Amino acid sequence: MSQQRVTVDCPECGLTETFDGLGSARSFIEDHRTETGHEATWELPQLASGVERAGDEAGVCGSPDCTDTESPLYQGE
Numbered sequence: 001m002s003q004q005r006v007t008v009d010c011p012e013c014g015l016t017e018t019f020d021g022l023g024s025a026r027s028f029i030e031d032h033r034t035e036t037g038h039e040a041t042w043e044l045p046q047l048a049s050g051v052e053r054a055g056d057e058a059g060v061c062g063s064p065d066c067t068d069t070e071s072p073l074y075q076g077e
């Protein structure tokens, strides 16, 4: 199961979007930052009941492509 429901939230404009997968969410956050300068954040609603899966996702976030992101994105761990 490689896909995970991710909610992206932008407190600056109140935008909320849901994505099936971290990649889509990350792309959206980066696009939103580029377009508006807003720092949207993501949430992983399933984390509370899926700690083991969180470990799997941590592996994804350990990739160089992810670790070089700015700190606001990294709150999602």
Ligand SMILES: [Zn+2]
Pocket (backbone or CB within 6 Å): 010, 011, 012, 013, 014, 015, 032, 036, 038, 039, 040
């Ligand atoms: Zn925004």
